Amino acid sequence: MQKIMVCIKRVVDYNVRIRVKPDGTGVMLDGVKMSINPFDEIALEEALRIKERGTNIEVVAVSIGVTDTQQQLRTALAMGADRAILVQTDAAVEPLTAAQIFLALAKKENPDLIFLGKQAIDDDANQTGQMLAAIWDRPQATYASKVEIAAGKASVTREIDAGLETIEVDLPAVVTVDLRLNEPRYVKLPDIMKAKKKPLDVTSLDALGVSAGVLLKVIKTEPPPQRQKGVMVKDVAELVDVLKKKGLI
Amino acid sequence: MHKILIVGEHDGKNLNPATAKCVHCAAGISGGEITIVVLGADTAAVAGQAAAIAGVKSVLRVDRPENQHPLAAIFAPQLVALATDFTHIFGPSTSFGKDLMPRVAALLGVPQVSDLMAVEGSHRFKRPTYAGNAIVTVEAEPARKLVATVRVASFEAAKGGGSATVESKSLSVALPSHTRYIGAKTGSTDRPDLQTAKRVVSGGRALGSAENFKLLFSFADKIGAAVGASRAAVDAGYAPNEMQVGQTGKIISPDIYIAIGISGAIQHLTGIKDARTIVAINKDGEAPIFEVADVGLVGDLFQIVPEFERLVGG
Numbered sequence A: 001m002q003k004i005m006v007c008i009k010r011v012v013d014y015n016v017r018i019r020v021k022p023d024g025t026g027v028m029l030d031g032v033k034m035s036i037n038p039f040d041e042i043a044l045e046e047a048l049r050i051k052e053r054g055t056n057i058e059v060v061a062v063s064i065g066v067t068d069t070q071q072q073l074r075t076a077l078a079m080g081a082d083r084a085i086l087v088q089t090d091a092a093v094e095p096l097t098a099a100q101i102f103l104a105l106a107k108k109e110n111p112d113l114i115f116l117g118k119q120a121i122d123d124d125a126n127q128t129g130q131m132l133a134a135i136w137d138r139p140q141a142t143y144a145s146k147v148e149i150a151a152g153k154a155s156v157t158r159e160i161d162a163g164l165e166t167i168e169v170d171l172p173a174v175v176t177v178d179l180r181l182n183e184p185r186y187v188k189l190p191d192i193m194k195a196k197k198k199p200l201d202v203t204s205l206d207a208l209g210v211s212a213g214v215l216l217k218v219i220k221t222e223p224p225p226q227r228q229k230g231v232m233v234k235d236v237a238e239l240v241d242v243l244k245k246k247g248l249i
Numbered sequence B: 001m002h003k004i005l006i007v008g009e010h011d012g013k014n015l016n017p018a019t020a021k022c023v024h025c026a027a028g029i030s031g032g033e034i035t036i037v038v039l040g041a042d043t044a045a046v047a048g049q050a051a052a053i054a055g056v057k058s059v060l061r062v063d064r065p066e067n068q069h070p071l072a073a074i075f076a077p078q079l080v081a082l083a084t085d086f087t088h089i090f091g092p093s094t095s096f097g098k099d100l101m102p103r104v105a106a107l108l109g110v111p112q113v114s115d116l117m118a119v120e121g122s123h124r125f126k127r128p129t130y131a132g133n134a135i136v137t138v139e140a141e142p143a144r145k146l147v148a149t150v151r152v153a154s155f156e157a158a159k160g161g162g163s164a165t166v167e168s169k170s171l172s173v174a175l176p177s178h179t180r181y182i183g184a185k186t187g188s189t190d191r192p193d194l195q196t197a198k199r200v201v202s203g204g205r206a207l208g209s210a211e212n213f214k215l216l217f218s219f220a221d222k223i224g225a226a227v228g229a230s231r232a233a234v235d236a237g238y239a240p241n242e243m244q245v246g247q248t249g250k251i252i253s254p255d256i257y258i259a260i261g262i263s264g265a266i267q268h269l270t271g272i273k274d275a276r277t278i279v280a281i282n283k284d285g286e287a288p289i290f291e292v293a294d295v296g297l298v299g300d301l302f303q304i305v306p307e308f309e310r311l312v313g314g
Ligand SMILES: Cc1cc2nc3c(=O)[nH]c(=O)nc-3n(C[C@H](O)[C@H](O)[C@H](O)COP(=O)(O)OP(=O)(O)OC[C@H]3O[C@@H](n4cnc5c(N)ncnc54)[C@H](O)[C@@H]3O)c2cc1C
Pocket: A007, A008, A009, A010, A011, A012, A029, A037, A039, A040, A062, A063, A064, A065, A092, A093, A094, A095, A098, A115, A116, A117, A118, A119, A120, A121, A122, A123, A124, A125, A126, A127, A128, A129, A216, A218
């Protein structure tokens, strides 16, 4: 094991209550707090733990996004990534394009493992890792809640609807991480200072030979239907009464 | 004409009800012809069940030993080979479909529509983003094949009584050996399945321990409900991961959802938006769960739940 690549996406912070623009053209993002996708923090933490258990393992954090995405990559460097690459673009990048970009980076970097989040909490697509594994022609282990590395292999426990499943994959492989894999570390101030000196390369879609086409046209964005305000009951007897009247119990 | 291939989910014995929900969704595409494919080591039983879903024209069986376990890396190339004859390829938005379908889409070089929640046209659909707080309408290029996962909570199961033809397919597709199934640990339970249950009782951090969760199990058994949990309860080890409801857990649509000691974080609410009736029990009258609850009761769950169980029994 020599190199681990971690894909870090800049997203609206999970604490932000998102609002749809009145004209239906998207959500309001002006001045909204942006953070590393929570799943990607877990992905990075896992890479760092593998690095710390081994010797001479390099962790490379990569992202695709606007110039300001450098903030999230600096955070990744402060957490402990060795270097970072930003594929800078203002375009909306769909999962298939993101996978093509990561493939181009994988071909340059030759990582043994690529970690991604299982989903990004903005678009909730839950696709990029699987697509990357497909076009890289390598195994995928999605929704990981435990990752064990042994000579040339990874044993991954996955959170599935029925419980937990364990699979073994040959390296190089793509692993997408679930919430319970680990708890990411907090970044300390001295690390933030140190991170400023770590390399952060900026490249472009052109340089990687990928074009960001629009495969899925977004016609409109709207808020979800609101539920009607309900009733408050004063005690259990009244609760049971209401539910019986509705024929629910 | 639209030819729609639905990837059936099953455990070797039973077809998952998510499949019939995909059929219902696909039936919304007018002029569509629906085929279900089942991959497995021996799919005789599940193919029979698939053929009985109303609205299905044919069922394809792809039996080979490598298909014993649903590994995306093994299934995907076979589905790509089958896809030639189809315009749409749908799978359920379950952990099975979410793992598999993007791999199929990428091999076909086409995008995927995740969590399709409403059909607006043969290539125009609605899907949720931002934990369900922004619903987008997306349109795909009709010239390309369309891959999608179907948000099962948005659709009722198609009815039975169908009589589709069943055909065995042998595909000469080379399969990779880089991915191997080792084993699974699944919570076997006699309780209704969380994803399809009509009634769900769900507990949060307030339960305080796995021991206290038994309070919910006892109540759930009394009313024939499945049991769910918030992420906080799962993280704390009070309940296993397969019980998590929410953005990153299960998205469910029971007739009644009883949230007990759950605050109502947006990530949790995403999972229960489609419940017909939400009942909230929480000691904090300001808890956000009351903003979405149809019926709310403020109080201590440790007093309320046993009394609730006693009174519904009568
Ligand atoms: C017209 C249009 C407008 C859009 N506008 C915006 C917008 O303003 N802001 C916005 O955030 N999104 C926008 N999107 C969506 C965004 O481009 C997609 O969210 C993204 O390409 C991939 O979807 P996902 O992140 O949900 O993928 P998922 O498959 O859910 O992501 C899984 C994992 O892949 C990795 N990953 C995915 N994308 C990246 C990335 N760019 N960099 C690093 N790692 C990544 C991460 O590890 C992530 O955890 C827009 C999409 C369209 C079509």
